[in-house]
Amino acid sequence: MLQVNFLRQNTELAKKKLAIKHFANLNLVDEVIAIDDERKQLQASFDDIQSKVNAASKEIGGHMAKGEKDQSETLKNAVADWKKQLDPLKEKMALVEASLQQVIVQFPNLPHDLVPLGKTPEENEVVRVGGETPKLPTNAEAHWDLIKKHNLVDFETGAKITGSGFPLYIGKGAKFQRVLTQYFLDFNTAAGYTEYLPPFMVNAASAFATGQLPDKEGQMYHATEDDFYLIPTAEVPVTNVFRDTVLKESDLPLQMTAYSPCFRREAGSFGKDVRGLNRVHQFEKVEIIQIVHPDKSDEVLNEMVAHVEKLLTSLGLQYRILRLCGGDMGFASAITYDFEVYSAAQERWLEVSSVSNFQAYQTYRMKCRFKDADGKIQFAHSLNGSSLALPRIFAAIVENYQTETGIALPKVLQPYFGAENLI
């Protein structure tokens, strides 16, 4: 959520930046300032009258104590008159505040200066390419064929149990999921992240705080009886640990990592893009999250990108890092780097991680602050990234490590799996 005061003080800059995100209705900036002006005015009149009421009430108490009935009756009448003015003011304030809220949540975060112009994924900027294209055997297959052949994942039975997009992992497939999770968590905690195991359902307040509500309501599974949402990512519960808090400056940076299943309804497209493990309704992911001093978030973003890069390198996967253009970025993000892994069998890049700096957009929304050295309250910056999303890494490893006779494993995973090969 953007702050009105920022828009007030940087109106033109804000409009320029919103345009980079292809936000259409720039007049909304002026509108929100006008609504805020009205809110201030109403607040001032309200406070003024309320102040008189409070003073009179106290005076009445004094008169009552002394038994001065007449004086207190006169004052009571005066208070009654003021209160009549107060009621319509209160109603109007509620309306104005609601419309202010309704307008301000429509603004996406402003893009960082580094964000390239552009509207479509083709205009994303390739920052780096690393690793080598694997040389596959002549009989190489895509992962959806391999997992079927080796009975690692059974989509049909998953569909019987629940519905399409709910994979059932079996045997070595199930174990491989566990091994990947364990390796990712170990890799993250070794770098200083604290491991969390959060609730997999959240209430509406938490979903609002990280920005899933109100915009993405239809993309989450909703348990209506208890009004809980199944999490689309561990980012939601873990970031909310620090909702409504005032931290000490010395608490920062907070570094957290968490494994969770992720539930996404996303209607999605058809064909190759969604085949096999490329897009599913339930998948596992290990997430990294940081809450940091505002001066540090640029630096921390680079550290997080380097961290994920190291992790991909350790798996021996070919990857590329994209800096997303204004039109392809998420709503709440100021700058996002996507990681894609090359699938030689599918001959395409698969997104496996997305690392973003949200600056104060989430922390303002969920009131996560810290007290600086001068005792002033500031909003912290939040960042997060996947390290990593499991199904696509599963798919990429299965495809890229396939041999004439089976499927090998990256060296770092062999001790975790207790074997040199998956198959």
Add this chain to the structure above:
RNA sequence: AGAGAGGUGUCCGAGUGGUUUAAGGAGCACGCUUGGAAAGCGUGUAUACGGCAACGUAUCGGGGGUUCGAAUCCCUUCCUCUCUGCCA
């Protein structure tokens, strides 16, 4: 799921309609004292909104109500604890 007890500031805790301007204690910060420390003494120590400021307003889990006036009374909701039940 049923019955009961609770939810007050950073923490503990007092407070059942009117100097509560939330007592008292602890912690923390600064100062005095000291060779240094502890103890002692003094001062300060929530958040949001409005205001250049003085200051004003709101907040005692959340929401609503009664009243001239609510931490206190009423309704509602969430959460915690104890007992009983059920359960991996």
